[in-house]
Amino acid sequence: MSANNSSNNTLAMTLLKGRTLIVLVVLLIFFSVVADNFLSMNTMLLIGKHVALYGILAIGMTYVIITGGIDLSVGAIVGLGGMVAGGLIQNGLTLNMFGVTIYFSIPLVVLITIALGAVIGLANGLIITRFNVAPFIATLGIMYVARGFANIHSKGATYSDLKGYEALGNQGWSFFGSNVAGIPVGLIILVVLAVLFSILLKKTAFGWHVFAIGGNEKAAKLSGVKVNKVKILVYMISGVCSAVVGIISSSQLAASHPATGESWEMNAIAAAVLGGTSMAGGVGTIGGTIVGAFVIGVINDGMIMCGVSEFWQMVIKGLVIIFAVVIDQFQRNLQAKMALQARNENK
Amino acid sequence: MASMCREGVCFHAEGVSKIYPGTKALDNVDFDLLTGKVNVLIGENGAGKSTLMKMIAGIEQPSEGKLYMGDEEVHFKNTSEARKHGIGIIHQELNLFPNLPVYQNIFMARERKKGMGMDNSYHKEQAAKVLERLEHPIPVDTLVGELRVGQQQMIEIARNLVEDDLKILIMDEPTSSLSEQEVQVLFKIMRELTAQGISIVYISHRLEEIMQIGDHVTILRDGKYVADAEVKDIDVPWIVKQMTGEGKSYPKKDRAIDWDKQEKVLEVKDLTLPKSGGGYLLNKVSFDLKKGEILGIYGLMGAGRTEVFECIMGLRPEHTGDIFFGDEKMDIKSISGQIDKGFALVPEDRQREGLIQSMDIGRNCSLSAMKNYTKGGFVDFELENEKVESQIKDIHIKVADKRLPILSLSGGNQQKVVIGKGLLTNPKILLMDEPSRGIDIGAKTEVFDIINQYAEQGLSIIVISSELKEIISIADRVIVLSNGLKTGELKGDEIQEETLVLASYKGHHGH
Numbered sequence: 074m075s076a077n078n079s080s081n082n083t084l085a086m087t088l089l090k091g092r093t094l095i096v097l098v099v100l101l102i103f104f105s106v107v108a109d110n111f112l113s114m115n116t117m118l119l120i121g122k123h124v125a126l127y128g129i130l131a132i133g134m135t136y137v138i139i140t141g142g143i144d145l146s147v148g149a150i151v152g153l154g155g156m157v158a159g160g161l162i163q164n165g166l167t168l169n170m171f172g173v174t175i176y177f178s179i180p181l182v183v184l185i186t187i188a189l190g191a192v193i194g195l196a197n198g199l200i201i202t203r204f205n206v207a208p209f210i211a212t213l214g215i216m217y218v219a220r221g222f223a224n225i226h227s228k229g230a231t232y233s234d235l236k237g238y239e240a241l242g243n244q245g246w247s248f249f250g251s252n253v254a255g256i257p258v259g260l261i262i263l264v265v266l267a268v269l270f271s272i273l274l275k276k277t278a279f280g281w282h283v284f285a286i287g288g289n290e291k292a293a294k295l296s297g298v299k300v301n302k303v304k305i306l307v308y309m310i311s312g313v314c315s316a317v318v319g320i321i322s323s324s325q326l327a328a329s330h331p332a333t334g335e336s337w338e339m340n341a342i343a344a345a346v347l348g349g350t351s352m353a354g355g356v357g358t359i360g361g362t363i364v365g366a367f368v369i370g371v372i373n374d375g376m377i378m379c380g381v382s383e384f385w386q387m388v389i390k391g392l393v394i395i396f397a398v399v400i401d402q403f404q405r406n407l408q409a410k411m412a413l414q415a416r417n418e419n420k
Numbered sequence: 421m422a423s424m425c426r427e428g429v430c431f432h433a434e435g436v437s438k439i440y441p442g443t444k445a446l447d448n449v450d451f452d453l454l455t456g457k458v459n460v461l462i463g464e465n466g467a468g469k470s471t472l473m474k475m476i477a478g479i480e481q482p483s484e485g486k487l488y489m490g491d492e493e494v495h496f497k498n499t500s501e502a503r504k505h506g507i508g509i510i511h512q513e514l515n516l517f518p519n520l521p522v523y524q525n526i527f528m529a530r531e532r533k534k535g536m537g538m539d540n541s542y543h544k545e546q547a548a549k550v551l552e553r554l555e556h557p558i559p560v561d562t563l564v565g566e567l568r569v570g571q572q573q574m575i576e577i578a579r580n581l582v583e584d585d586l587k588i589l590i591m592d593e594p595t596s597s598l599s600e601q602e603v604q605v606l607f608k609i610m611r612e613l614t615a616q617g618i619s620i621v622y623i624s625h626r627l628e629e630i631m632q633i634g635d636h637v638t639i640l641r642d643g644k645y646v647a648d649a650e651v652k653d654i655d656v657p658w659i660v661k662q663m664t665g666e667g668k669s670y671p672k673k674d675r676a677i678d679w680d681k682q683e684k685v686l687e688v689k690d691l692t693l694p695k696s697g698g699g700y701l702l703n704k705v706s707f708d709l710k711k712g713e714i715l716g717i718y719g720l721m722g723a724g725r726t727e728v729f730e731c732i733m734g735l736r737p738e739h740t741g742d743i744f745f746g747d748e749k750m751d752i753k754s755i756s757g758q759i760d761k762g763f764a765l766v767p768e769d770r771q772r773e774g775l776i777q778s779m780d781i782g783r784n785c786s787l788s789a790m791k792n793y794t795k796g797g798f799v800d801f802e803l804e805n806e807k808v809e810s811q812i813k814d815i816h817i818k819v820a821d822k823r824l825p826i827l828s829l830s831g832g833n834q835q836k837v838v839i840g841k842g843l844l845t846n847p848k849i850l851l852m853d854e855p856s857r858g859i860d861i862g863a864k865t866e867v868f869d870i871i872n873q874y875a876e877q878g879l880s881i882i883v884i885s886s887e888l889k890e891i892i893s894i895a896d897r898v899i900v901l902s903n904g905l906k907t908g909e910l911k912g913d914e915i916q917e918e919t920l921v922l923a924s925y926k927g928h929h930g931h
Contacts, residue, residue, distance in 0.1 A: 277797045278790045285787055288776035295733075295773050296788040296841060297759035355778030412828040 082411055089404040093348055093364045093397075100368060104375035111378055118257060122250075122325065124370035125259030126151075128363055129318050130341035131348075132270050133311030135362045138345050139274075140307050141287040141354030142201065142208035147315040147341055149219035150193050151334030154319025156223045158186045159232030159329025162243055176241040179248075187316045193219060194312020198305030212308075216338070223331040233328040250325030259321040263363070266314070271359035283307060287354025343390070344369050347397045351405075368393070425488050430455040430619050431476060431588060436485030438471045438643075445471040447643040448485070453588065458610060458620045460630050460651070463640035464663055464860035469623055472640070473590050476621065477509040478502030506587030508580035510594055512858070513771075514572050518565030523547035525564050526579050550578045555605045570598045570721040577609070589613065590621040593858065595629060599720035599886060600921065607633045625860060627656045628889065639663060663861065672892055672915075673714070679896065679911070682710035684746075685880045686732075686849055691741040693727055693904075701727045703904040704741070709849065709882060714875050716895030717884045718920050723901040723927070725884045726768060729851045733765050734758045759788060764842030768853035768884075774838035775826050782808045782822035784837050789844040811840045815870045832863020839870060850874070850881045856890060868894055888917045902927025 088095070105112040130147050137144045165176040177185065193215060200211040237244035249258050274280040282303045285293040294300045318337075323329040348365030350357030372393060376386045425432040431453035438446040446468040453459050453476070461469040474480040475487065478496030487494050489505055496502040499509070516525050523540070526547045532539045547560045556574040558567065564575060573594060580589055591610075595603045610620055610633060624630055630637065631651060638648040639662045647662050686709040693702040702724045709715050719725045731739040734752045743750045745761060752758060755765075767773035776784055785808045786793065793804040812819060817836045819829065826834060835855065842850055852871070856864040871894060875881055885891040891898055898915050900908035900923035908923030910916075 276799055276801075278794045278799055279797060281783065281787070281790060281799070284779060284783075285776050288778035289772070291773050292767075292776055293787070294755060295765055295767050297756040297845075298787070299754075299756050351778075355776070408825070409827070412825045 082407060082414075085407060086404070086411070089400065089407065090349075092400055093361060093368060096347075097364055097368050097371065100371045100375065104371065104378065108375060108378040111375065114255075116374070116378070118252070118255070120367075120370045120374045121260040122257045123374060124366050125257060125263040126318050126322055127337065127340045127344050127369055128263045128366035129259075129266055129314050129321070130337060131344035131362045131366050132266055132359055133314030134338075134341040135345045135348070135350050135357050135359060136270070136274070136283060136307045137208070137311050138342070138350050138352060139283050139287045139354060139357045140304055141290065142304070142307070143212065143342070143352075144197065144308060144311045145209065145212040145338050146193065146197060146216040146219055147311060147318075148334035148337035148339075149216040149223065150190055150312055150315035151319040151322060151337060152223040152331055153193075153219045153226070154186045154190055154316040155323035155329040155333050156226045156232070156331055157189055158182050158246075158320055159235055159323055160226055161185065162235050162237050162246055163232045165241075176238075176243050178243055179237070179245045182243070182246075183320055186320055187313055190312040190314070190316025190319070191309050192312070193315075194309035195305060197312065198308035201308065202301040202304050220331075220335075227329075227331060229331060231328055231330045235323065235327050235329065246324050247327055248324065249321045250327065259325065262317065262321065266317070267359050267363050270310070274359055279303065279306070284355055287351075287356070289355075340366075340369055343394050346394060346401075349401065351401065352398075425490055426452070428455055429453060430489065432488040433472070433475070433482075434486045434488070436472070436475060436482040436487070438468075438475070438480060439483040444643050446475075446482075449640070449643075449645045451638060451645070453619050453621060454636050455619050456614050456617045457635035458614060458622050458633055460622045460624070460634040460637040461640065462623075462627075462630065462637055462659060462663060463646075464862055467640040467663075468643040469640050470592065471643075473509070473592060473621060473623060476502070476588070477507055477590050479509075506585045507590070508583070508586050508588070509590040510573075510576050510580060510592065512593040514569075514576055516564050516572055516575060519563065521561050521563055522551070522558055522567075522575055523560040525575055526550065526560075526582055528579070530583065546582055547578065550581050551575075553581070554578055554609055568722055570602045573598060574602070577606070586613075586618055588619045588621065590623075592623045593625065594622075595624060595626060599722070600888075600924070601720055603629065625858070626887065627659055630659070631656060660861065673894055673896060674912075675896060677712070677896075679710050679713060682712065684708050685711050686746075687744040688728075688732075689742045689744070691728065691731055691739060691743070693724070693731060693736055693739045695904075700904045702731070702739070702901075705901065705904075705906045706741075707899050707906065707909070709880050711880055712875055712878045713880055714871060714894060714896050715880075715882045716891040716898040717882060717901060718886070718888075718891050718898055718924060719901035720886070720924050722903075723924065724904040725901055726853055728901070729765060729853055729882075729884070732758070732851065733763060759845055759847075762846075762848035764788070764845050764847035764850050766839050766842050766850070766852040766855055768857065770831070770835055770838055770858070774841075775834060777825075777827055779826060780823045781817075781819055781826050781829065781837060784826050785811060785822070785840050785844060788841050789846075792845070807844060808840075811844050815840055815843070815873075816866060830863070832859040832866065835859050835863065835867065836870070839867070843874065848880065850879055852881065853884045854886065855883060856885070856887070864890075888920055891915075891920070892917065900924050900926075 110116060134144055134147065161177055161182045165174040167174045197212050197215050200206050201208050235246045237246055251258055253261065274283065282298045285298050286300055286303055290300060322333055344366035345357065345362045346352065347368050348361030350362060372390060373386065376389065429452045433449065433451040435448050435450060436446060437444060437448050449472060451472060461472065463469045471480060475482050478499045478501050494505065517528065523543045527543045532542050544560045551558055554574050554577060556571060558571055564572060580586060594606060598606060614620060622634065634651040636648065636650055639646040641663060689706050691702050691705045692700060695701045705728065717725050717728065727736065730736045732743060734755045734757060743752065786804050793800050808822060812822060815836050817833050817840060826837065855867050871881055871883065883894055892915055897911040898920065899906055900920060902924050905927040907926035910919055
């Protein structure tokens with residue numbers, strides 16, 4: 074009886090752990106029946122292009138949430154990153170004191186944008202660790218600051234038609250929004266980053282320290298984990314991921330608009346949570362998050378193809394997220410029950 | 421009606437069982453709760469005493485069997501139903517609101533209204549009254565989070581006492597975080613309560629205390645009833661024998677080593693730590709530690725014991741005084757720096773400070789020593805695995821699979837994981853804060869064995885303990901702290917219960 078019970082639990086556990094993947098498959102089947110042309114190559118590539126954006130943001134977000142924090146500034150960094158990159162391509166960097174304007178090559182523009190993301194992440198991390206500000210508040214503040222600067226940068230205008238100039242040698246911005254061998258570059262970057270950050274999370278001491286801090290910060294500190302350093306690095310990772318998304322989105326549109334990325338932080342959080350990252354900290358995987366990002370992408374684009382209104386899309390997305398967290402809670406309870414059982418059997 | 425409560429019994433459990441998935445936590449147990457007595461439940465961790473207690477308090481419901489109160493069969497769906505019958509419970513893990521003041525904690529969910537608002541003057545007055553009765557006149561506006569654990573425990577007791585209708589009070593290890601002095605106050609209060617006809621269910625691992633305060637003991641083992649007896653008819657060895665099935669006792673520590681000739685590994689000179697709001701947590705405390713020595717630190721709650729460790733581990737940068745490691749004066753910067761130098765800490769509160777609950781057993785073990793197992797940032801899993809495995813074997817942690825969650829282990833084995841985590845860093849000095857707190861006798865003995873085993877191998881160990889018998893049996897030398905002052909240093913035959921207790925009060929002038 075008890076053996077049967079425990080194997081039932083194990084089966085339930087396996088199903089629960091793979092739940093996001095199951096949901097993804099169910100959604101794909103559902104939309105392919107309901108919407109014409111859903112299972113076409115074009116649709117899949119379009120979804121992939123969109124998912125790349127949420128997915129990369131969600132990678133950084135997963136790190137932050139595993140430490141028990143939150144990063145609300147990612148969407149604003151996307152906007153600011155895109156504006157800075159767009160400005161550099163369109164207008165270059167004017168140094169008034171020397172009376173010159175410098176135009177950077179595309180690789181340098183990319184590096185500068187990424188460095189900007191890292192610096193904003195550093196600011197988040199320093200505010201949180203040095204001044205003991207709750208992550209929610211610190212990153213909320215930085216969100217406004219970054220969004221403000223995105224608008225200040227162009228006085229609210231859009232940098233459009235980011236082709237660069239042959240004479241200046243800064244052409245090729247469209248690469249990040251293009252396809253290589255039929256696959257969107259953004260999607261390739263997503264896969265590369267997902268693999269790298271998954272290895273970092275699972276195979277390095279740094280990754281373990283991320284988990285330890287989210288599990289029990291006090292115990293981690295007393296075990297010698299450099300809590301502040303790890304937290305700062307985690308927000309820098311999130312900042313860098315956001316800057317990368319800024320580059321890709323601006324390239325996909327061939328334009329930088331200061332409002333780009335507004336409320337994308339919510340998609341990133343939703344993807345991480347759908348993928349099994351616990352808002353309480355200490356639990357999460359990059360693989361899960363990527364699947365979560367795909368679920369969100371499929372819901373978004375699938376509903377558009379079905380002609381569901383934008384407003385109903387919001388309602389459905391919200392319900393899916395709540396459902397995911399309820400299931401997560403269920404899994405946690407089951408896990409606790411199984412731990413108790415193991416404890417009793419050891420007696 | 422044989423099933424009802426007999427004369428002098430206020431609560432009767434008949435043939436109760438509790439079945440959890442995969443195990444029987446309680447197996448057909450009969451239990452009588454004597455009116456106006458201190459009824460002690462004894463058993464090792466997992467013996468079923470907590471389960472039985474939870475049934476009486478309405479937290480758990482029996483899978484089989486019946487509960488009677490007076491002549492009436494009772495079914496408690498939850499704690500508030502039990503509370504209506506006059507049953508109160510004080511948990512081992514405190515259930516307080518650290519963000520709220522004392523009087524609000526005491527009256528939480530039993531507030532008295534005055535018009536639209538709360539009758540706070542009544543709350544404060546009554547809270548002050550009940551605390552006065554507990555001999556802990558804590559200002560009722562103090563936030564509970566600012567109180568020491570011992571004081572918080574008193575608040576928990578006060579919560580149960582403000583109700584007039586209390587018939588049964590269940591106390592789960594109420595003394596585990598109290599000082600000797602606070603324990604005596606508590607016992608006095610328990611006597612007052614029983615004199616008023618209140619029946620107490622008392623759970624404790626401290627057998628000496630049971631002999632002092634208990635009237636009647638019931639012993640459980642592996643979920644089954646083993647024996648019950650009047651305390652006046654029995655002694656500690658009898659209890660231990662019933663609990664474990666065999667006799668266990670700890671002899672006094674006596675090693676034939678000339679400590680004067682041993683190399684000095686640590687010297688603390690004039691360690692001083694100011695208290696916020698004036699006074700000192702530590703006032704010019706000096707001591708040294710020899711290689712392979714087990715140094716005990718004894719003292720009451722708030723004597724400054726844990727603070728000594730905090731200074732050494734770099735958690736109190738505001739301290740003054742010099743700490744020498746060997747011959748070298750240490751520049752203490754951070755806890756990770758101290759771990760690199762060869763210090764390891766086993767903190768007092770296992771759940772809050774020792775374990776990462778979301779990680780498995782193996783990773784909890786290797787967390788501190790992680791950087792020794794990495795190459796270019798990447799963890800060498802084979803090496804890590806091997807080290808953890810050998811540590812688990814070395815200190816006999818009972819695990820089926822080290823990838824199981826840490827909470828699947830018993831309290832004693834969890835504690836051994838925390839100790840193992842410290843040992844894996846290959847420390848030269850191990851600091852242990854109350855290493856046997858809240859674990860059963862069997863596990864306690866095993867923890868002592870670990871301490872002795874590593875001391876023999878040359879590890880220098882400092883052990884903080886508030887249990888007299890424990891410190892006598894484990895330490896080569898004991899320093900006593902009292903109110904931030906060092907009031908005694910005892911070795912060999914000088915280490916006696918009386919001398920320790922005497923020294924532990926010396927720092928309190930005017931008391």
